[in-house]
Amino acid sequence: MSSTAEQAVPQQEQTQTPAPRTIRERFESKFPRGLIIRLIAYLFVGHLFAFFVYLLFVLGGQNQ
Template structure:
């Protein structure tokens, strides 16, 4: 139970209310550190697909404008 919950419930706190010292973060094993630095495989595939499809669509729209300008 946190200090604020203890105060709201009206019960006496059983632990001292002094702030505790922050603890040092645990050292992650090398395998999980490598996993954090890489993107998930599905995300990379979708990113490449969206970029390819987006550029293909932009080229198609550009081509429509170029061909439309020639026909005037």
């Protein structure tokens, strides 16, 4: 046997998926894209509705 023979070291197989590299990839891995779009739409529409109701109360209060 040769003393300079290299021995192959078996590499461990990765059982876990590699961690996402960017913040966006980490965020999207937790929440689906459709959920994020619906959340933004609901928040926008909800705030518009709240502003409309507030405006009704303000304008209604000025008439008295």
